[in-house]
Amino acid sequence: MTPKKKRRSAVAFVESPLQFLSALESHEPTEEMLIRARASAKGMTSFLDAFDPAWLPKNVRLDRDGAKPGLLRKTAFDRIYLGDACSGQVHRALALAYLERRMPEVVILDDGLATYSAIEILTAKRGPLVRPRQKLKASRTVMAAHVADRLRGLATVGKLRWHTALPVAKSLRKAFLKSGGEITRHRFEHLQTLPxxxxxxxxxxxxxxxxxxxxxxxxxxxxxxxxxxxxxxxxxxxxxxxxxxxxxxxxxxxxxxxxxxxxxxxxxxxxxxxxxxxxxxxxxxxxxxxxxxxxxxxxxxxxxxxxxxxxxxxxxxxxxxxxxxxxxxxxxx
Incomplete structure (x- = not known):
């Protein structure tokens, strides 16, 4: 009897409704996904209260604790989905949990038009992951630069992907692919099944x-x-x-x-x-x-x-x- 293939484990850190919906679209049937939603982010509590758990795909769980380094230390996830690649909470969780460990595959999710800025930063040779108009303290800038460098390193070994429904300019697509990143697309297939x-x-x-x-x-x-x-x-x-x-x-x-x-x-x-x-x-x-x-x-x-x-x-x-x-x-x- 052929043994059952073990399911891949994944975690998605999301801080907005669009990031949450993007995580649902990125989920693959062969993986167990935990969505960690940052309930304290503006608009998220009302969204999570209104969202029917029955709308979650099979093998997807949800909790409201956000990105915490303890979770990443305790669980060896095969894949991490990032809703906001410039989030300080996410940077801290990644930096502390993977200080001396290899980071698994990372998938960038859509975070509004700010996603373009994050992808441009990752295609550059250096620079911290910060939002447009955002000014950080020196310590946060160092952490944002460290995480950006780790993600660029993942791209070079084929472990960084952008899953998007946004139109992608040819110049940006070419630069991201040249860095080693991969782009996959969706058309809100899961969302269109919801009543x-x-x-x-x-x-x-x-x-x-x-x-x-x-x-x-x-x-x-x-x-x-x-x-x-x-x-x-x-x-x-x-x-x-x-x-x-x-x-x-x-x-x-x-x-x-x-x-x-x-x-x-x-x-x-x-x-x-x-x-x-x-x-x-x-x-x-x-x-x-x-x-x-x-x-x-x-x-x-x-x-x-x-x-x-x-x-x-x-x-x-x-x-x-x-x-x-x-x-x-x-x-x-």
């Missing part, structure tokens, strides 16, 4: 943006953009970003033509399987890209951010990369 329903096209869905709340674009210009959509279509359903302020949303809700959907589940779970004649309106965002994948017959109307909207709090590279994003992947991605 989460959709929204009626008359809702005129508008995807909220965090850019004004983060101080990157002018709040009055952003509100004027939303008002223009309302005036043009009579009513909208507004899906807030998790970092938008209560003050902004309360003010917006004063307009009786606006229906605000404050839901714990991410927009990818709510605006799935829309009828073909629907239109979703958005500024450049990862959600717009994800929804284009999930709804190929739906119009995704993305408004390019005018130069005069920017507050000057973001580097030119971020502005250029945001406006350069397409909701369609490259032909040869």
């Amino acid at each position: 989460t329903g959709g929204s009626h096209p008359r809702d005129n869905p508008v995807i909220g943006s965090s850019l004004a709340a983060d101080g990157l674009i002018d709040a009055f210009a952003y509100r004027a953009w939303v008002d223009e959509i309302i005036d043009a279509h009579g009513s909208i359903t507004y899906y807030p970003h998790r970092r938008e302020t209560e003050e902004f949303l309360t003010d917006l809700a004063q307009d009786e033509r606006v229906r605000i959907k404050n839901l714990g589940l991410p927009i990818e779970l709510r605006l799935i399987n829309l009828p073909p004649n629907s239109t979703i309106r958005s500024l450049p965002s990862t959600a717009a890209v994800s929804l284009a994948v999930l709804n190929p017959d739906v119009t995704i109307d993305v408004t390019e951010i005018p130069a005069k909207w920017w507050t000057g709090a973001s580097p030119d590279s971020l502005r250029q990369s945001l406006n350069a994003q397409s909701v369609k992947a490259d032909d040869d991605s």
Whole structure:
């Protein structure tokens, strides 16, 4: 009798709803996956409370303890999935657990448009894994540089992969592959099997943006953009970003033509399987890209951010990369 093949063991560290959904898409039937969600991250508690555990794939478990070095010391995982490759909590767990040990295969998951920055850093010969606009203390910079070097080392031996639904520019793809990394793609296959329903096209869905709340674009210009959509279509359903302020949303809700959907589940779970004649309106965002994948017959109307909207709090590279994003992947991605 042939003995049963042992299942691979994997852990996924996630700190946002999109990272969580990306982990589900990355799971392979032959592996046991533990998802460690950082419940203290903004928006995660409400998301985890709203997420039905029955939606987890077979052989996937979930807990809310986040990335801890103790877990990595005690368990010899065959693979680690990273939702936020620039997370300080993740860096600490990896640095302490693998200080004198070989690191297993690592898979980078989608973390919004910030994923592009992380991949660019890993394709460079040196430099710490930090988010755009992030300023770290010296000790954190050293740790972020150490983890980046360890991941670059994994790439050289074929143990670093990026699993993504995002469109990948040819130059970035070429650089990552040249470094030894691998790119695999998904189209939210698991997500499309979930019974989460959709929204009626008359809702005129508008995807909220965090850019004004983060101080990157002018709040009055952003509100004027939303008002223009309302005036043009009579009513909208507004899906807030998790970092938008209560003050902004309360003010917006004063307009009786606006229906605000404050839901714990991410927009990818709510605006799935829309009828073909629907239109979703958005500024450049990862959600717009994800929804284009999930709804190929739906119009995704993305408004390019005018130069005069920017507050000057973001580097030119971020502005250029945001406006350069397409909701369609490259032909040869």
